Amino acid sequence: MEDMSVKATVTGSKCAQDLTVAGFEWEEACQTCRCVNGLKQCKASCPPLLCDEGEVKVLEDGQCCPVCRKAYTEDPLSQCHRHTEIRNITKGDCRLDNVEVSFCRGRCLSGTDVILEEPYLQAVCDCCSYRLDPQTPVRFLSLHCSSGESEPVVLPVIQSCECTSCQVTQSDFMLSAL
Structure with a gap:
Protein backbone atom coordinates (compact mmCIF):
# COMPACT_ATOMS: atom_id res chain seq x y z
CA MET A 1 0.00 0.00 0.00
CA ALA A 71 -31.06 44.22 6.93
CA TYR A 72 -32.08 46.27 9.93
CA THR A 73 -33.90 49.18 8.43
CA GLU A 74 -34.73 51.62 11.13
CA ASP A 75 -37.62 53.93 10.60
CA PRO A 76 -36.04 57.34 9.98
CA LEU A 77 -38.70 58.87 12.24
CA SER A 78 -37.32 56.86 15.17
CA GLN A 79 -33.98 58.69 15.08
CA CYS A 80 -33.61 61.64 17.44
CA HIS A 81 -34.77 64.76 15.68
CA ARG A 82 -36.90 67.88 16.02
CA HIS A 83 -40.64 67.62 15.42
CA THR A 84 -43.05 70.51 15.04
CA GLU A 85 -46.81 70.37 15.37
CA ILE A 86 -49.76 72.67 15.94
CA ARG A 87 -51.28 72.31 19.41
CA ASN A 88 -53.98 73.86 21.53
CA ILE A 89 -52.47 74.97 24.85
CA THR A 90 -54.59 75.01 28.00
CA LYS A 91 -53.87 75.98 31.59
CA GLY A 92 -56.86 75.79 33.91
CA ASP A 93 -59.73 77.55 32.10
CA CYS A 94 -57.32 79.52 29.88
CA ARG A 95 -56.60 78.50 26.31
CA LEU A 96 -54.69 79.42 23.15
CA ASP A 97 -55.38 77.52 19.92
CA ASN A 98 -53.15 76.71 16.94
CA VAL A 99 -49.75 77.25 18.57
CA GLU A 100 -46.71 75.87 16.76
CA VAL A 101 -44.75 73.75 19.25
CA SER A 102 -41.38 72.06 18.64
CA PHE A 103 -40.16 69.05 20.60
CA CYS A 104 -37.50 66.34 20.44
CA ARG A 105 -38.28 62.69 20.00
CA GLY A 106 -36.45 59.58 18.82
CA ARG A 107 -33.92 56.91 19.70
CA CYS A 108 -30.35 57.30 20.85
CA LEU A 109 -27.65 54.77 21.70
CA SER A 110 -27.79 53.11 25.08
CA GLY A 111 -26.31 49.98 26.58
CA THR A 112 -24.04 48.50 29.21
CA ASP A 113 -20.79 46.66 28.54
CA VAL A 114 -18.68 44.46 30.83
CA ILE A 115 -15.14 45.72 31.48
CA LEU A 116 -12.30 44.10 33.43
CA GLU A 117 -11.74 46.95 35.90
CA GLU A 118 -13.95 48.41 38.60
CA PRO A 119 -16.84 49.11 38.47
CA TYR A 120 -16.85 46.20 35.94
CA LEU A 121 -19.67 47.74 33.95
CA GLN A 122 -19.55 50.67 31.58
CA ALA A 123 -22.79 52.35 30.65
CA VAL A 124 -23.50 54.35 27.53
CA CYS A 125 -26.75 56.19 27.82
CA ASP A 126 -27.64 58.92 25.37
CA CYS A 127 -30.97 60.75 25.41
CA CYS A 128 -32.74 62.68 22.70
CA SER A 129 -32.12 66.22 24.00
CA TYR A 130 -32.82 69.74 22.81
CA ARG A 131 -30.85 72.88 21.99
CA LEU A 132 -32.71 76.13 22.50
CA ASP A 133 -32.58 78.86 19.89
CA PRO A 134 -29.70 81.11 21.05
CA GLN A 135 -31.33 84.33 19.78
CA THR A 136 -34.84 83.60 21.07
CA PRO A 137 -34.74 80.76 23.63
CA VAL A 138 -38.37 81.27 24.72
CA ARG A 139 -41.65 82.68 23.42
CA PHE A 140 -44.01 84.58 25.67
CA LEU A 141 -47.66 83.73 24.98
CA SER A 142 -50.93 84.94 26.44
CA LEU A 143 -53.65 82.37 26.98
CA HIS A 144 -57.24 83.65 26.78
CA CYS A 145 -59.26 82.86 29.90
CA SER A 146 -63.04 82.47 30.19
CA SER A 147 -63.06 85.40 32.66
CA GLY A 148 -61.77 87.69 29.89
CA GLU A 149 -58.34 87.99 31.46
CA SER A 150 -55.13 86.58 29.99
CA GLU A 151 -52.65 84.13 31.50
CA PRO A 152 -48.97 84.53 30.51
CA VAL A 153 -47.01 81.37 29.69
CA VAL A 154 -43.46 80.73 28.52
CA LEU A 155 -42.83 78.30 25.66
CA PRO A 156 -39.26 77.10 24.97
CA VAL A 157 -38.09 77.52 21.36
CA ILE A 158 -36.19 74.37 20.34
CA GLN A 159 -33.72 74.98 17.53
CA SER A 160 -32.41 71.42 17.14
CA CYS A 161 -32.27 67.98 18.73
CA GLU A 162 -29.37 65.62 19.29
CA CYS A 163 -28.29 62.59 21.28
CA THR A 164 -26.41 63.66 24.42
CA SER A 165 -25.24 61.85 27.54
CA CYS A 166 -27.99 61.13 30.06
CA GLN A 167 -25.50 61.73 32.92
CA VAL A 168 -25.89 58.27 34.46
CA THR A 169 -23.58 57.86 37.44
CA GLN A 170 -21.34 54.81 37.72
CA SER A 171 -22.75 54.09 41.20
CA ASP A 172 -26.04 53.25 39.48
CA PHE A 173 -24.24 50.28 37.92
CA MET A 174 -22.04 48.96 40.75
CA LEU A 175 -22.19 45.22 41.20
CA SER A 176 -23.62 44.48 44.62
CA ALA A 177 -22.79 40.76 44.47
CA LEU A 178 -19.00 41.20 44.33
Missing part, protein backbone atom coordinates in the same frame (compact mmCIF):
# COMPACT_ATOMS: atom_id res chain seq x y z
CA GLU A 2 1.27 3.43 -0.97
CA ASP A 3 1.88 6.04 1.79
CA MET A 4 -0.52 8.97 1.17
CA SER A 5 0.59 11.05 4.17
CA VAL A 6 1.65 14.63 3.70
CA LYS A 7 4.41 16.39 5.55
CA ALA A 8 4.58 20.18 5.34
CA THR A 9 6.57 22.57 7.42
CA VAL A 10 5.61 26.23 7.31
CA THR A 11 8.07 28.83 8.50
CA GLY A 12 6.75 32.37 8.25
CA SER A 13 5.63 32.85 4.69
CA LYS A 14 7.92 30.16 3.26
CA CYS A 15 7.21 26.48 2.97
CA ALA A 16 9.61 23.58 3.17
CA GLN A 17 7.76 20.64 1.73
CA ASP A 18 7.96 16.95 1.24
CA LEU A 19 4.60 16.36 -0.42
CA THR A 20 3.69 12.89 -1.54
CA VAL A 21 0.30 14.04 -2.86
CA ALA A 22 0.44 16.78 -5.48
CA GLY A 23 -1.74 19.85 -4.86
CA PHE A 24 -2.10 19.38 -1.08
CA GLU A 25 -4.08 22.24 0.56
CA TRP A 26 -4.91 23.00 4.20
CA GLU A 27 -7.23 25.37 6.07
CA GLU A 28 -5.62 28.12 8.11
CA ALA A 29 -7.25 31.18 9.68
CA CYS A 30 -10.31 31.04 7.43
CA GLN A 31 -8.19 30.60 4.31
CA THR A 32 -7.18 27.73 2.06
CA CYS A 33 -3.38 27.55 1.86
CA ARG A 34 -0.84 25.60 -0.19
CA CYS A 35 2.85 25.70 -0.91
CA VAL A 36 3.92 26.80 -4.37
CA ASN A 37 7.63 26.94 -5.19
CA GLY A 38 8.52 27.11 -1.49
CA LEU A 39 6.11 29.95 -0.70
CA LYS A 40 2.88 29.67 1.22
CA GLN A 41 -0.03 31.00 -0.82
CA CYS A 42 -3.41 31.51 0.83
CA LYS A 43 -6.75 32.67 -0.46
CA ALA A 44 -10.15 33.20 1.10
CA SER A 45 -11.99 29.91 1.32
CA CYS A 46 -15.50 31.34 1.45
CA PRO A 47 -17.83 30.58 -1.42
CA PRO A 48 -19.30 33.54 -3.31
CA LEU A 49 -22.27 34.97 -1.43
CA LEU A 50 -25.13 36.86 -3.02
CA CYS A 51 -27.72 38.17 -0.60
CA ASP A 52 -31.37 38.70 -1.50
CA GLU A 53 -32.90 42.16 -1.53
CA GLY A 54 -33.40 43.37 2.03
CA GLU A 55 -30.47 41.27 3.29
CA VAL A 56 -26.87 42.19 4.06
CA LYS A 57 -23.64 40.23 4.49
CA VAL A 58 -22.78 39.75 8.16
CA LEU A 59 -19.68 38.14 9.66
CA GLU A 60 -20.83 36.42 12.84
CA ASP A 61 -18.53 35.87 15.82
CA GLY A 62 -16.39 32.75 15.50
CA GLN A 63 -17.26 32.21 11.84
CA CYS A 64 -14.91 32.49 8.87
CA CYS A 65 -17.41 33.29 6.16
CA PRO A 66 -20.15 35.90 6.05
CA VAL A 67 -23.82 34.92 5.92
CA CYS A 68 -26.90 36.77 4.71
CA ARG A 69 -29.16 38.31 7.35
CA LYS A 70 -32.16 40.60 7.10
